[in-house]
Amino acid sequence: MKKKTQSAFTRRRFTQLAAAAAATPLLAAPQIAKGQAAAHVVVIGGGFGGATAAKYLKKAEPDLRVTLVEPNDSFITCPYSNLVLGGWRDLASITHSYDHLRDRWNVAHAKDTATGIDADSRNVTLAGGETLTYDRLIVSPGIDLRPPEDGGIAGYDEAAYEAMPHAWKPGAQTLLLRSQLEAMEDGGLFVLASPPNPFRCPPGPYERVSMIADYFKKEKPSSKILILDAKERFSKQGLFQQGWDRFYGDMIEWVNLPNDGQVVEVDPATRTLITEFGMEYQAEVANVVPPQYAKAIARNSGLADASGWCPVDGRTFESTLVPGVHVVGDASIASPMPKSGFAANSQGKTAAAAAIALLAGRELANPAWVNTCYSHVAPDYAISVAGVYKATDDGIISVEGSGGVSPMEADEASRKLESVYADGWYKSITADMFT
Missing domain, CATH: 3.50.50.60 (FAD/NAD(P)-binding domain)
Known part of the structure; x- marks a missing residue:
């Protein structure tokens, strides 16, 4: 019994540390000097990376102007969508409104699609014809499926x-x-x-x-x-x-x-x-x-390289190809970090902190991240993989000796605990993004 208790504590403690590590970059974010005109940060895409970045920009700097460019009223998560396919959940349970971002955090919601980025003039063009001028831009567009003529099936x-x-x-x-x-x-x-x-x-x-x-x-x-x-x-x-x-x-x-x-x-x-x-x-x-590959707005704006994904500076998630633009989430090249919701959430916080620091001309934080991917296999039976990452002069690296996967020899009680942790992770990360 003692061994099981210790295992449960370790996993629970790891989850707590993961949340703390993900938020760490913002704790060091400097305030923009009083008396300056409010800077404007535009965020493209309202998923795990973009919604998180928009919220944490306002949480760290309430006077900052933040506009989220997102054509939808709500966000349906990829995590837990497989449970809808299995009949365990319905679509409403994985659908999250942007209302709190607008009403509680005062994030402006431009309900439109970004069609172009002009980095020289620092403008974002919207499908409806409007143009947004930004001081810093965070792009979290997600993915496109490759068509047959461009490397698809x-x-x-x-x-x-x-x-x-x-x-x-x-x-x-x-x-x-x-x-x-x-x-x-x-x-x-x-x-x-x-x-x-x-x-x-x-x-x-x-x-x-x-x-x-x-x-x-x-x-x-x-x-x-x-x-x-x-x-x-x-x-x-x-x-x-x-x-x-x-x-x-x-x-x-x-x-x-x-x-x-x-x-x-x-x-x-x-x-x-x-x-x-x-x-x-x-x-x-x-x-x-x-x-x-990365969504068209990123590829067509010069943010993606020949691979179709967007190279970034791991300390800030600023594009290495287009200055003044940060790219987070699935579209970015952040290997060995996986293209996961947890990773995008952490990267959104890092980009928000970096944007604030760069606007204020202050020292940048040196971020580290934790990622956990839970997977359900059967009712009351789940598994996970976890990793710890940090930014270095040579890019993002895995921290040696950290993370790992669920043990093969775990008993049924441990697998059931993993399913409880998975549900808790989903509840906490969506609350972190949308409340």
Whole structure:
């Protein structure tokens, strides 16, 4: 018993330290000198990075003018969207309004889409025709799915999304995939095509398979799941596969890159997926997650390099290509930090602190971050991976000896605690962003 108590305390304490570390950069943020005209910081994108940055800019400097450019009234989180697919949650439970950012924190909400950035004149152009002038700009645009003509999967264009949903941007696609799963006959084949690195949420496809397997186990027990993977291995692989064996038996099959798992073409009309060496799989329901890159606003504004992602200075998340612009979240190159919601939240705080310091001409903080990615495998059974990172002259590095994954030998009580911690993490991070 004593060993279990110590393990629970350690995980709980780690979560507390993670929250503290994520907020640390703002504690050292200098105040802008009194008497100066209020500077204007524009934030593009209201996700984990952008919403956090907007709130923490105002929290640190209430007199600062902050405008959030975001076309939607609310934000639907990618974390926990897999639980909607599994029938554990509904979409409303992962949808969060921007009302508190506007009403409590006095963040101006420009309900529009940013279409252009002019770094020389420090202007952001909106789809509606308005132009916003900024002193510093924070861009947290998220991802785009690569089309066939730009490194994507042949045949998988926007028209194909309806027949073979990606559901990698939560909302209507999540509900579409869920409805297809519900309509599927027992004994049918569900195929998930998993993308190559880097992509949003490395454990995401495998948690998704777990949630769908739980649904099938209850409602369609003769059905099968096939993962066609463009990678040789994946995040938390041993832990996921251990859980799959424990709960789902032979329902799930994983085919990796060396075994011809990379999908290179699809036929939406027949829901057929074709691999690199010509194997064809016809699915009753197909979930295709294609290769990704930074959203168009970042790529078209010179923030992305040839990789399609945005290089940044790890101490400030300022673009190394366009001065005066910070890029956070999935669009940024922040490896070894993963493209996760927790990472984007931490990066948003770092960029907010850096923007304030640079506006005031004060010393910059030297940030460090903690990231934890929880994944549900079955009811009351979850696993996690954690890491600690810091900025150096050579970029962002993992802190040696820190972090790690859930132990393979953990008992059922420990896995249940992980699921409790996962729910607590989701509740606390969304409160941190939106209240």
